[in-house]
Amino acid sequence: MTRTYDPAALDGETLDAVLYDRLNPWGAGDAFYLDLVMAAERVLDVGCGTGTLLRRARAEGHTGHLAGLDPDTAMLDQARESDAAEWRLATAAQTPWTGEFDLAVMSGNAFQFLLDDATVHDSLVAIRRALASGGRFAFDTRNPACREWRHWNPDHPYEVIDPAGARLRVHHEASEPDEDGVVTVATVFTGPHWGRPLTASGALRFTSVSDLDRLLAESGFTVAERYGTWDRDPFHPDDSGSIITICGRPLSPR
Ligand SMILES: C[S@@+](CC[C@H](N)C(=O)[O-])C[C@H]1O[C@@H](n2cnc3c(N)ncnc32)[C@H](O)[C@@H]1O
Incomplete structure (x- = not known):
């Protein structure tokens, strides 16, 4: 970009x-x-x-x-x-x-x-x-039958290189679905630019x-x-x- x-x-x-x-x-x-x-x-x-x-x-x-x-x-x-x-x-x-x-x-x-x-x-x-x-x-x-949200947790982190060349650690934290099938998903970024993790909050419906x-x-x-x-x-x-x-x-x- x-x-x-x-x-x-x-x-x-x-x-x-x-x-x-x-x-x-x-x-x-x-x-x-x-x-x-x-x-x-x-x-x-x-x-x-x-x-x-x-x-x-x-x-x-x-x-x-x-x-x-x-x-x-x-x-x-x-x-x-x-x-x-x-x-x-x-x-x-x-x-x-x-x-x-x-x-x-x-x-x-x-x-x-x-x-x-x-x-x-x-x-x-x-x-x-x-x-x-x-x-x-x-x-x-x-x-929804595959319950993919159960893999979206801190036990499954991964890495991404940001545009500045820094290595960021990423993991997700997901809820169980509510009665409408909506799962809340937080994406948590940890990296050298910030003193604390940055979190993106979202929701996905199954x-x-x-x-x-x-x-x-x-x-x-x-x-x-x-x-x-x-x-x-x-x-x-x-x-x-x-x-x-x-x-x-x-x-x-x-
Ligand atoms: C996971 S991304 C997929 C983007 C792209 N289709 C792709 O395959 O790379 C989901 C996209 O849906 C958009 N989105 C969210 N709510 C929407 C809505 N009500 N109508 C249309 N798009 C929406 C988001 O802003 C986001 O860019």
Whole structure:
């Protein structure tokens, strides 16, 4: 990134955003979405974060309309360092387009940032509205059956090198899910710049596949494809780590 890195001026949330690309390097999930993006003419990336997916698509020769939206200023500011796409500061529910895109994606578990049924519904309806007739929506969300949050604790630390070249220690502290499946997650950074750890607080919702399908149906989506891995293996409710879904926006009569 080109902007100045001043660790003393950062709070935990901003540090988490600044380190996002280092903490989440390109992986199989990104490659899965990139294939979909490259095959579509007009693409909306909902919860685009730092814009990695659309920047890569443009770099690989995508010539169509690319738009990314995200409500987090610290994330979107990094996306805006590139003119690969049109970038908007907005939540999924505030998606402003109508019939504009052939594909919408919500990658990197961004769907889990939608913390209650009403927000999911409003977000899905707005995404559906943004799609042209026959358009598709692809997204992933962690399968609650695998209880991944139980690994997010101080016994599983890892390291990241920050933009100043310093080695930071990172660990997570997660709650058990509440009655809505919401897990609170603290990300704790320890490093030489600060006299005490910096903490980013967040929350992620874990949605069962049956609840997911109900929410999709209520929003007018039909499930076209479902996978349990980025290699497109079938989804198994008991042990697939991710619920990867490609939905159709049914053809609507004009
Ligand atoms: C884990 S990041 C994933 C970013 C990107 N999609 C990727 O794969 O690298 C989740 C993103 O969802 C965004 N987000 C949070 N609430 C959202 C909402 N209501 N609508 C859309 N995006 C949201 C966050 O700001 C964050 O950038």
